[in-house]
Amino acid sequence: MELCDLPAHKIAEMVRSKQISAEEALDSALRRIDQVEGRPGSLDPGPARPDDAEKVHAFITISAELARQQARAVDRRVAAGEDPGPLAGVPVTIKDLFAVQGLPCTAASRMLSNFIPPYTATPVERLIQAGALVLGKVNLDEFAYGSSSESSAFQPFPRNPWDTSRTTGGSSGGSAASVASGECHLSIGTDTGGSVRQPAAFCGVVGVKPTYGRVSRYGTIAFSSSLDCPGPLARNVHDAALMLSVIAGADPRDATSSARPVPDYPARLGEGVRGLRIGISPDYFRITIPDHDINEIQHQAIGAEIEQAVLRAAGRLAELGADIVEDVPLPHTQYGIPTYFVISRVEAASNLHRYDGVNFGHRTSKEVEDLHELYRRSRAEGFGLQPKLRILMGMYVSAAQYSEQYYNRALKVRTLIRRDFEAAFDSQGPYRLDALLTPTTTTTAFPVSGNMHEDSVLMQYADQFTVTANHAGIPGLSIPAGFDSAGLPIGIQLLGPDFSEERLFQIGHAYETVTRDDEWRKARPKVLR
């Protein structure tokens, strides 16, 4: 086993205790990148190459030199007897939606292809302060608008390390792929409707959507400001907990960041699940699918392999002493995506207005008659199809004559979704749940360039089990729970009340521990076989 395959907390321990140097940890990750990455995403990729379809393509920018400087600094601190931080020498990747001073920050869009931020996002700054090594910026759907990472303006798009004919999911697809393939130990993504948890599930890694406000959004390019949550991707729950303990906490630069103290998440991982009440809801075993042929929304049962993975996990947790509470009603789950179609688009359109070629973003080089034409040409050239679609939808549903019918109604349904969870978690109510156990996704990773690619409605419904947590603001944790018959990872999700991340980590860790010797735990991503 290579160093890059070890857990992040082990690497940090080994660096801190001088068993290895940070540079050795870095070299191992760089060798893995050489082995599996292929060419990074670029605006002008040229024709497809023979091995493109077999590589991971997680990165847009590889910052090996920056990581080298950081590794040497960590090693100097260790040698001097100073505390090098809890993530000493751990190679990490950064979704290319976070500002890192001196590195391009593209949001996977032509609009920001030349943007080099003069400052660093708060969660990234905290990773660096904790001794992490920034290996580079990883690919995503353009402006995080998608669930497959294929809509990036930087091609080739990332591919799933377990089967490169499948998508990584998205929008944090580069993050999930880089963690799953061992190119890094940790990555930071953003989750607006499921963009950390869904790719984590597709790529067989752990993904965390923290409570809204738990992690500062300062320096994160905004998608939907009331829904966006930066969060960790890792290969095990301990590493995810460690990373969240580093990046979480109040930030004077983000007024929505919470002042609540941050627990030492790894410290109480082993407390177990005895006596915890873990709910299962029929509303998370029923899929809603738009059927364009008959112009109707259809409902059907979730696939048996995913259902069984969730029920098996519930059984294992019950063996450990958890009380499994069945038939918990969450009736507004089915409205999560339609509500998201409205709220996220209104907020996205608002956030995208700043990219006009003058204040921010690409400016056309063509001759223009006046400022208005400069705006139109710059935005037409800079934005891909998905940003344009979100701008138009957001403007339509928030227009004065339609806002009562669409936007205000969606905001009220958001209240109902929140109330569903409040009832389930109410300590005086009939269910009194500590957590809810659900599938993370409706399917395992779907094929690249398939029918999902251009169908924005079908693509959005891929997030139907994750998006409700974003509406409600509550935390969610996706963890691997086996494979389907095609060898693709299955993810299960734990949802809890506001700021219950510590409890979710305990449950996830208990499940990991009890399944540690299961046969499926021995599987390795195809790109490493």
Added chain:
Amino acid sequence: MTQEINEELFEHLVLLAALQLEPDEARYLRGELNRQLKAVDTLRAIPLDPEVPTAAHGVSYTPQTSQPARGDLWEPYPDPRRLLELAPETQDGYFVVPKTPHTEI
């Protein structure tokens, strides 16, 4: 009944959005907008009590958990040259921006 975005309304939206679209882009985007509206239309089926409040965010903010307001303080950036390097056009340490149309009152 879903309201459909017809070509005329679509062109108006494109203008408001400060976009220019190629014909094939316009066809795709209008089609997707109408499909999304069809999905959004399912929200009409929910019986909504007029007393249900809107939720602009999921997690409640209390004075105990919220950040205090930040002081409105001017902080000079340590190296303005870095900022100027990002601009498409500069002159004598200033950003050059396109001429802004205006109307004499």
